[in-house]
Amino acid sequence: MASSTRLKNQHLLWRAGFGPMAENVAELNEISTKDLWKKLIDSSTETPQKIDIAANPFEDKTMMNVDGTIMEYSKLDADKKRAVAKQGREDLKDMNITWLNLMINSKAQLREKMSFFWHGHFACRSNNAYFSQNLVNIVRSNALGNFGEMLKAVSKTPAMLQFLNNQQNRKGKPNENFGREVMELFTLGRGNYTEKDVKEAARSFTGWGFDKTGEFVFRKSVHDDGEKSFMGQKGNFDGDDILNILLKKPETATFITKKIYRYFVNENIDETKIKYLSSRFLKNDYDIAKLLEDIYTSEWFYEPQNIGNKIKSPIELLAGIRRYLPLTLDNDDAQLLFEKVLGQILFYPPNVAGWAGGKSWIDSSTLMVRLQIPQVLSSKDLLDIRPKTDDDVNMGMSEEKRIKLGKKNVYSASGASATIDWDIISKIFQNTARPKLSQAIIDSLLQTKGRIDSSLLSNYLNNESRESFIKSVVINVMSTPEYQLC
Amino acid sequence: MHFKRREFLQIGSLATASLMMPKFLKAFEKPAMVPAGNKVVVVLQFSGGNDGLNTVIPFGNDIYYRERQVIGIKKEDALSLTDAAGLHPSLEAFKGLYDEGNLGIMNAVGYPNPDRSHFRSMDIWQSASGSNEYVNTGWIGRYLDAQCKGCDKPTQALELDDTLSLALKGNNNKGLAFKDPRKLYNTSNEKFYKDINAAHPKTEETVDYLYKTMSETLSSADYIFKQSKMNPTTQSYPATELGKNLKTIASLIMSDINTKVYYVSLGSFDTHVNQAQQQKKLFDELNGAVKAFTTDLKSNNRFNDVLMMTFSEFGRRVSQNASNGTDHGTANNMFFISGGLKQKGLLNEMPDLLNLNDGDLKHTIDFKNVYATVLDNWLGVNDKNILGGSYEKMNFI
Known part of the structure; x- marks a missing residue:
C-alpha cells in the first residue's frame, strides 16, 4: 500500500528533524517530499549561533594569581573548587535547556537533529561546562559539513582530550585511550584495526593536550617523534597524520554511513544501499549534507518498512x-x-x-x-x-x-x-468535519501502521465541546505505545 | 487552561478490570510455587564509592593511621573481628552476624585498569564488562535472558527504586523496578492502559515489543501487589528508606513470588568532605535495616536460602584528603550475609597497604569471580554465557 503524502512528509520531519510542528500540519497534505527536504536544508544553511552560557572559568579574575597568571584548578582552595564545580553544574543545566529549546523551536531542524546525532557519536562527558560548550558548538557548526574536518576539530577539543586521557599520553608512557576509541568508535569500527595499530596511534597522539586556559596545545617535548608503523604505512606520524590515514580508509565511510542509516532509516541494514551510499560519501570527501540528500531524496527512504519503526529517544x-x-x-x-x-x-x-x-x-x-x-x-x-x-x-x-x-x-x-495553547491546535483542525476529526488528529500524531482502535478510543473522548474533544484525542493518543515510535 | 486527568483516563475498578483481563493476566492467577529451598540473592549497592578502609578497619596496621590522621577510626572504637581488623562502630548488627558465622567479608575486590568516574565504574560493575568495553546489558539482565527464555514474568529480578539499573537490563528480558507495590499497582491500574493493551492486535515488531513490555508491567504490578499482601511481615523495621525497602523484599521473599534476585541501593557514599559524619549516617541506616531484615528471615526460616551481597563502584584512596574526606580509589571489600555460608568471617587477607598503585589499593580478586560464584553456586546457572568468559569459582557459598 502506498503511503500518503502526509505520512511521508511527517516521516521526513521526524527523522531529519524533531517532528512536525502544529502549524505545519495543514501543509503536509500538499507539499512534495522533495520540496519539504529543500525547505529543511535551506533553513539549516546558516552558520548556527553558538550556545554561549558557560564562561571560561580560567578567565575569572578571582582565579588568578597576584601576578595575573592563571591559577591551576588543583591549587584552588576547597571553597573555590566547590564554587567552580557548582557553577559548572548550573551552566550544564542551562546549556541543556537552551539546546533542547533550539531543538524544539529552531527553524534549523536538520542542523540541530544532526548535531544531536553527532553529540552521541562524539560522546563525551566533562564536568567543565566551558569544555562541553566548545565541543557542542564545534559539532553544531560542522553537523552538515565535512566529517573529516569535524573529526579533526573534535579530536583537538579539551573536552575530548580530557575525557579520553590524552593529556596523560606522553612519549615513553603512552595512554592508549584516545588512540583506541578514535578507531573503534569514531572512524573504523571494531575489527578493522589491530592492537599494534592502537599502540602506534597512541604514540602518534603523544603531546596532544590542552593548556590551563582550555586551548589545544601540541607539547612537542612529550611527543614521540620516532617512526611508527600504522595500517601498513611507515612514517614519523603525528596525530593529524593518523586521522588523515583513517579518513582515507573506505571502512571509515562505511562505518559512519551504517551508523547514520541505522539511526535515520532503519535498524536493519540493507547492505546494497550501504555500499552505494558509503562509496558516494567517500567520493564526495565526507560531505555530510550530500549523504543526507542521497538518503532523504531517495524513494526507498519513504517505503513502508522504514516508516514508524524507530523508538523515539x-x-x-x-x-x-x-x-x-x-x-x-x-x-x-x-x-x-x-x-x-x-x-x-x-x-x-x-x-x-x-x-x-x-x-x-x-x-x-x-x-x-x-x-x-x-x-x-x-x-x-x-x-x-x-x-x-x-x-x-x-x-x-x-x-x-x-x-x-x-x-x-x-x-x-x-x-x-x-x-x-489549545487554540492553535483547534484552529488547525477548524475545517475538518466532526466525523473525520478524530482520524485526522490521529494521522497527524502517529507514524505506525497499526492504530489504536477507534471505537475503544471513543470511550475516552470528551464530547462536551469541540475543543475538549480535540484535547482528549491529542492527549490520549500521545499516551499510547504507538506514539513512542516515529 | 487545565483540566483534570479523569477527562482522559478513568481508573478502572477491579471488577471491570477483571472482565477485561486478557489471557496473560489469568496465567498469573496460579503462580508457580517456588520450590522449597529456593535460593534468593539480594544485591545491596553502596552508591557513590564507599570507603572500605573505614568499613573494615585494619587497625593492626600503622600505615592506616599514618595516612588517616584525622579520619582513621581508633582501635578501641572499632568492633573487633580479629586482632588486626574491626568493623565500623555503627555496624553492630554486622558484628553480631560475624559472631554467629553468618557474615563473610571479601577484601580487595576490583578489576584491572580501574576507572575513577562513578558512572563509568558503576557501569563496569553492573554490566560485568572490562574497563575498555562498553556493554549495554547488565549481569542480572543476562541472567534473566538465560533463565527466562519464553517466560513472560519479568518478576524474576526486582529492583526497589523508581528507575531500573543497567544491572537488571538484558538483551531480551529486563527486571522490573518499583518503590512500593501499591504505588506500582496504582500507576499501572489505569483502565485506559488495560483497554488498549487488551485490544492490541499483533502488528509491527517494534510496536508489539512496546505492548509486550506494557502488558508485562500491568500483569506484574497486579502479581507483585497480591504477593506483597499474602504474608506481610510482622517484624518491625526502621522507618528509613532502606528499612522500608528491605521490609518489602522480606514480604515478597515470604510469599510465593518467583523472584530470584532483588536489587536495592543505599547512598551517597561519595565522602570527599567530612566523611565521618556522612558515612556514620548511612551505616546507621544500613545497620538498622539489615538487623531487622536478618531477624525477620531467621524467624521465618528463610535465612539459609537468602544471600545478601554488598558492593560499591570503587573504594577510596588510602590517604585522606585535606577536607577530612577521601577521594575516589579502586579496590574495595564486599559483605556476604546468609545463614547458608560455607566459609565465614574474613574470607581472604586484609588489603596490602604497602603495595599500592599510585596511592590506591591493588585488587586481588576480580569481582567477576564473585559473580560467577553467586550465579553458579547459589543460583545454579551456567555463568559462562552470562559473564562471557570462564571465571574460577570460590568456596564461600
Whole structure:
C-alpha cells in the first residue's frame, strides 16, 4: 500500500528533524517530499549561533594569581573548587535547556537533529561546562559539513582530550585511550584495526593536550617523534597524520554511513544501499549534507518498512511533544527530570560509545513514565518519581530531595505545570468535519501502521465541546505505545 | 487552561478490570510455587564509592593511621573481628552476624585498569564488562535472558527504586523496578492502559515489543501487589528508606513470588568532605535495616536460602584528603550475609597497604569471580554465557 503524502512528509520531519510542528500540519497534505527536504536544508544553511552560557572559568579574575597568571584548578582552595564545580553544574543545566529549546523551536531542524546525532557519536562527558560548550558548538557548526574536518576539530577539543586521557599520553608512557576509541568508535569500527595499530596511534597522539586556559596545545617535548608503523604505512606520524590515514580508509565511510542509516532509516541494514551510499560519501570527501540528500531524496527512504519503526529517544520524544503542543512550561527543571528518568541527559552520554538507542530505551519504568508525560503536562498531574543519583553529575539536584512533579504546593520548584495553547491546535483542525476529526488528529500524531482502535478510543473522548474533544484525542493518543515510535 | 486527568483516563475498578483481563493476566492467577529451598540473592549497592578502609578497619596496621590522621577510626572504637581488623562502630548488627558465622567479608575486590568516574565504574560493575568495553546489558539482565527464555514474568529480578539499573537490563528480558507495590499497582491500574493493551492486535515488531513490555508491567504490578499482601511481615523495621525497602523484599521473599534476585541501593557514599559524619549516617541506616531484615528471615526460616551481597563502584584512596574526606580509589571489600555460608568471617587477607598503585589499593580478586560464584553456586546457572568468559569459582557459598 502506498503511503500518503502526509505520512511521508511527517516521516521526513521526524527523522531529519524533531517532528512536525502544529502549524505545519495543514501543509503536509500538499507539499512534495522533495520540496519539504529543500525547505529543511535551506533553513539549516546558516552558520548556527553558538550556545554561549558557560564562561571560561580560567578567565575569572578571582582565579588568578597576584601576578595575573592563571591559577591551576588543583591549587584552588576547597571553597573555590566547590564554587567552580557548582557553577559548572548550573551552566550544564542551562546549556541543556537552551539546546533542547533550539531543538524544539529552531527553524534549523536538520542542523540541530544532526548535531544531536553527532553529540552521541562524539560522546563525551566533562564536568567543565566551558569544555562541553566548545565541543557542542564545534559539532553544531560542522553537523552538515565535512566529517573529516569535524573529526579533526573534535579530536583537538579539551573536552575530548580530557575525557579520553590524552593529556596523560606522553612519549615513553603512552595512554592508549584516545588512540583506541578514535578507531573503534569514531572512524573504523571494531575489527578493522589491530592492537599494534592502537599502540602506534597512541604514540602518534603523544603531546596532544590542552593548556590551563582550555586551548589545544601540541607539547612537542612529550611527543614521540620516532617512526611508527600504522595500517601498513611507515612514517614519523603525528596525530593529524593518523586521522588523515583513517579518513582515507573506505571502512571509515562505511562505518559512519551504517551508523547514520541505522539511526535515520532503519535498524536493519540493507547492505546494497550501504555500499552505494558509503562509496558516494567517500567520493564526495565526507560531505555530510550530500549523504543526507542521497538518503532523504531517495524513494526507498519513504517505503513502508522504514516508516514508524524507530523508538523515539527521550529527547526526540520530549522535543516532539513540545513541537506539536504549543506549551509554556512553568519551570524548566521538569524537562531535566524527564531526561534523567528516561535515561538521556544532554551532555551526559553514558560513556564514549554514546546512547545505545532502540529497545534499550524501554523498560517497565521508562515506558510507564513515557505514557504519563502528556497527562502530566496537560493536567498538572502528579508524577512521583525520583531519578537515580549520579555522583558525577547531580545536576544541582540534591539527592535527598524527593522530586514530585506537578504538585505545586509541595515541590513547586520542580513542578511540571504547563500551559498549553489549545487554540492553535483547534484552529488547525477548524475545517475538518466532526466525523473525520478524530482520524485526522490521529494521522497527524502517529507514524505506525497499526492504530489504536477507534471505537475503544471513543470511550475516552470528551464530547462536551469541540475543543475538549480535540484535547482528549491529542492527549490520549500521545499516551499510547504507538506514539513512542516515529 | 487545565483540566483534570479523569477527562482522559478513568481508573478502572477491579471488577471491570477483571472482565477485561486478557489471557496473560489469568496465567498469573496460579503462580508457580517456588520450590522449597529456593535460593534468593539480594544485591545491596553502596552508591557513590564507599570507603572500605573505614568499613573494615585494619587497625593492626600503622600505615592506616599514618595516612588517616584525622579520619582513621581508633582501635578501641572499632568492633573487633580479629586482632588486626574491626568493623565500623555503627555496624553492630554486622558484628553480631560475624559472631554467629553468618557474615563473610571479601577484601580487595576490583578489576584491572580501574576507572575513577562513578558512572563509568558503576557501569563496569553492573554490566560485568572490562574497563575498555562498553556493554549495554547488565549481569542480572543476562541472567534473566538465560533463565527466562519464553517466560513472560519479568518478576524474576526486582529492583526497589523508581528507575531500573543497567544491572537488571538484558538483551531480551529486563527486571522490573518499583518503590512500593501499591504505588506500582496504582500507576499501572489505569483502565485506559488495560483497554488498549487488551485490544492490541499483533502488528509491527517494534510496536508489539512496546505492548509486550506494557502488558508485562500491568500483569506484574497486579502479581507483585497480591504477593506483597499474602504474608506481610510482622517484624518491625526502621522507618528509613532502606528499612522500608528491605521490609518489602522480606514480604515478597515470604510469599510465593518467583523472584530470584532483588536489587536495592543505599547512598551517597561519595565522602570527599567530612566523611565521618556522612558515612556514620548511612551505616546507621544500613545497620538498622539489615538487623531487622536478618531477624525477620531467621524467624521465618528463610535465612539459609537468602544471600545478601554488598558492593560499591570503587573504594577510596588510602590517604585522606585535606577536607577530612577521601577521594575516589579502586579496590574495595564486599559483605556476604546468609545463614547458608560455607566459609565465614574474613574470607581472604586484609588489603596490602604497602603495595599500592599510585596511592590506591591493588585488587586481588576480580569481582567477576564473585559473580560467577553467586550465579553458579547459589543460583545454579551456567555463568559462562552470562559473564562471557570462564571465571574460577570460590568456596564461600
